[in-house]
Amino acid sequence: xxxxxxxxxxxxxxxxxxxxxxxxxxxxxxxxxxxxxxxxxxxxxxxxxxxxxxxxxxxxxxxxxxxxxxxxxxxxxxxxxxx
Numbered sequence: 357x358x359x360x361x362x363x364x365x366x367x368x369x370x371x372x373x374x375x376x377x378x379x380x381x382x383x384x385x386x387x388x389x390x391x392x393x394x395x396x397x398x399x400x401x402x403x404x405x406x407x408x409x410x411x412x413x414x415x416x417x418x419x420x421x422x423x424x425x426x427x428x429x430x431x432x433x434x435x436x437x438x439x
Contacts, residue, residue: 366411366416366417367408367409367411367412367414367417368417368418370404371407372408373404374400374401374403374407375400375404375408376404378398378401378402379397379401380397381396381400382397382398384397
């Protein structure tokens with residue numbers, strides 16, 4: 357993964373930060389024994405995922421890698437034998 361830009365995009369950073377805030381909110385309200393705040397924190401976690409996917413769909417995420425055609429891969433792997 358170090359050779360790619362996996363996770364180094366605005367969409368990834370924003371989604372993870374929102375989810376982290378949601379985990380912190382949920383954890384704090386769990387300690388305070390407040391079920392409504394706990395569930396609100398989990399809603400924030402889900403919101404982080406939705407925002408991240410929305411930003412990726414808007415073009416702020418990493419582009420998908422293109423795959424080579426299978427015929428190209430087979431042709432490239434066939435090298436002439438030296439006699």
